[in-house]
Amino acid sequence: MEYEFTLKYQLIEDEEVDVLLERLAAAGCDDAVVGVGQPGRLALAFLRESRSAKEAIESALSDVREAVPSARLIEATPDLVGLTDVAEIIGVSRQNMRKLMLSHMHSFPAPMHDGGTSLWHLADVLRWLQARGSYAIGQEILDLAQVAMTINVARAHERVFGASRNLAY
Incomplete structure (x- = not known):
């Protein structure tokens, strides 16, 4: 099944756009349209084939983490x-x-x-x-929205209460 979602990040370091795009593609993000129009921000609009919404988003998060380990997740959508x-x-x-x-x-x-x-x-x-x-x-959009909400709520909790070893995002 194909899942359509967006991951938005804050870049901690200045990145050469061409190098960033190459690293993202090499890490498996070749199924995303990459936006770098706003300075210090990165948005990836994915259309990812996967067995579940959770697997689709988690694999994309992992791929981005591999390509840009210092990037901080701002938001997963749709939420x-x-x-x-x-x-x-x-x-x-x-x-x-x-x-x-x-x-x-x-x-x-x-x-x-x-x-x-x-x-x-x-x-x-x-x-x-x-x-x-x-x-x-559709169950697909409901599942995708649930996973995005879970990720965003976990990130908000982490910002307020500090990092936890149990949070995978």
């Missing part, structure tokens, strides 16, 4: 999303998604960030939609 993102994924309008959220305010997942732009963990919203039975949610 944090706005209502527009969710609407696009499930094939409805943003207005429809907002109406759904407001009409089920007591059961709709709470956002991870609430403000001018609210953000949710995609996995939480997709599980909620799946439980309602109104929308066909």
Whole structure:
């Protein structure tokens, strides 16, 4: 099965772009579109063949770690999303998604960030939609969102409480 996801990194050292691209390809990241447009950042949009979402993302993390060991993972996606993102994924309008959220305010997942732009963990919203039975949610996207959320939550925990030997990300 093919899984589409993005890994975003902070580069700790200045890297020659051509050398960086060669190292990434040699490490197995030849199935990713690499973005280096923002100074000090690296984004890899993967389309990876694998037996599971977990295996796809974990193998990509390992490949990047091999190529650029000093890079720090910022975020794995798909995870944090706005209502527009969710609407696009499930094939409805943003207005429809907002109406759904407001009409089920007591059961709709709470956002991870609430403000001018609210953000949710995609996995939480997709599980909620799946439980309602109104929308066909593909297991692949749900699995991918769950793995990305797990990685991002583990990274946030590590930033707040310090590194743990049990964290693989």
